[in-house]
Amino acid sequence: MGTRRRSASGPGSATADARSARARELHRKAAEADRLAAQSRAERDRLILQLRAEDPDRWSYTALADALGCSRELIALVVRRHR
Numbered sequence: 803m804g805t806r807r808r809s810a811s812g813p814g815s816a817t818a819d820a821r822s823a824r825a826r827e828l829h830r831k832a833a834e835a836d837r838l839a840a841q842s843r844a845e846r847d848r849l850i851l852q853l854r855a856e857d858p859d860r861w862s863y864t865a866l867a868d869a870l871g872c873s874r875e876l877i878a879l880v881v882r883r884h885r
Contacts, residue, residue: 846870847880854881 850870853861863877870877 847884850877850880851884 850866853866863874863881866877867874
């Protein structure tokens, strides 16, 4: 005795189709959010590096961290990663 798969035209297929369509839409949105987050991180990193290059005394790791609302460790990571 095996299990039978529900056919695409069987009962509940509209619900399954709606759920798969919703899952597909959420997957698309998540991929777009990942892409936008990567763009935002790249721009943030570029701006951090510009500020440090222009005036490293004013834009210490602590000053940048305070201005951005992040940790000194993140600033250090960005700077080290781009050396």
